[in-house]
Amino acid sequence: MAKKILLVDDEPHIIELEKAILTLEGFEILTAEDGATALEILKTEKPDLVILDMMMPGMSGRETCDSIRKNPKTKDLKVIFVTVAKFSEMGQKSLEELGVSDYLTKPFDNDELVARVKKALK
Amino acid sequence: MDLYEEIKNKQIVLVVLPKAQYINKLMEVVKAIDSVSKKICYVALNKPYNSIMSMLQSHEILVEKYFFIDVLTSSVKIPEPIEYCEFVQSPSALTDISLGFSKAMQEKGCDNAIFDTISTLMIYQDIGEIIKFTQNMMTKARVSNMKSVYVTLKEDSEELIKDLMMFVDGVIELE
Numbered sequence: 001m002a003k004k005i006l007l008v009d010d011e012p013h014i015i016e017l018e019k020a021i022l023t024l025e026g027f028e029i030l031t032a033e034d035g036a037t038a039l040e041i042l043k044t045e046k047p048d049l050v051i052l053d054m055m056m057p058g059m060s061g062r063e064t065c066d067s068i069r070k071n072p073k074t075k076d077l078k079v080i081f082v083t084v085a086k087f088s089e090m091g092q093k094s095l096e097e098l099g100v101s102d103y104l105t106k107p108f109d110n111d112e113l114v115a116r117v118k119k120a121l122k
Numbered sequence: 123m124d125l126y127e128e129i130k131n132k133q134i135v136l137v138v139l140p141k142a143q144y145i146n147k148l149m150e151v152v153k154a155i156d157s158v159s160k161k162i163c164y165v166a167l168n169k170p171y172n173s174i175m176s177m178l179q180s181h182e183i184l185v186e187k188y189f190f191i192d193v194l195t196s197s198v199k200i201p202e203p204i205e206y207c208e209f210v211q212s213p214s215a216l217t218d219i220s221l222g223f224s225k226a227m228q229e230k231g232c233d234n235a236i237f238d239t240i241s242t243l244m245i246y247q248d249i250g251e252i253i254k255f256t257q258n259m260m261t262k263a264r265v266s267n268m269k270s271v272y273v274t275l276k277e278d279s280e281e282l283i284k285d286l287m288m289f290v291d292g293v294i295e296l297e
Contacts, residue, residue, distance in 0.1 A: 010250070055257065057250040060285050085257035085264075088134070091288035 009053040035059030132292035159234035163226035214246040241278035
């Protein structure tokens with residue numbers, strides 16, 4: 001059965017790009033335009049991985065991830081962050097505390113996205 | 123945690139101040155930045171540049187070392203262009219602030235910057251937009267090997283502080 005990935009980003013073209021790349025790799029894709037919608041989707045869907053934009057209007061990626069971890073049903077869900085700026089050393093520690101599997105820095109290429117996803121899902 | 127050491131040794135620093143101590147502690151922060159910098163870009167987000175100049179002068183700080191980005195004066199009057207200040211139309215004009223910041227780095231030779239206070243932008247912008255803006259500023263600073271200090275008020279937003287903490291090299295919380 002195809003692994004399911006939830007893509008969360010407020011930029012539609014990023015969602016479309018990620019969706020196109022990952023669909024070609026055989027993944028089933030769900031999408032959300034913000035953190036609140038992602039949390040709603042997670043009430044009914046059980047994806048294997050969430051790819052979460054760090055900076056979104058409303059709830060940030062960090063805040064959304066925090067909510068995922070606080071929910072017993074989703075606390076072990078694998079999460080990859082997408083960001084524009086690199087995380088600092090302090091930020092890397094915060095990622096560990098949030099249980100984030102990995103992160104991608106925009107702009108990223110197709111191979112990098114696929115490689116990170118496959119690594120996280122291993 | 124020593125304020126001077128942190129500002130001297132870390133490239134991008136977040137300073138968290140309590141509202142009640144804002145004015146007193148802000149001057150400590152400015153003096154610390156002043157002591158390690160040749161030219162400073164002062165991004166004034168909650169008061170006009172002339173108020174800051176008066177504040178600096180009252181503490182015997184050389185204002186010639188400063189280039190200001192003023193986001194308030196233009197909303198009240200049309201300012202006369204001056205060499206040491208970039209007037210931005212409003213605090214919500216983040217692109218114009220960003221352009222002013224680039225000018226400070228590239229044309230004015232600033233090696234350090236202070237954003238006073240970044241949490242003020244919450245009146246005009248969503249936290250997500252503020253984080254995008256600060257990430258843009260931080261990336262510009264890192265690429266140009268420039269230092270910068272982001273001042274925020276503790277009571278304004280815990281979430282903004284948590285998000286900013288992920289991209290800075292050091293956090294100083296002054297009580």
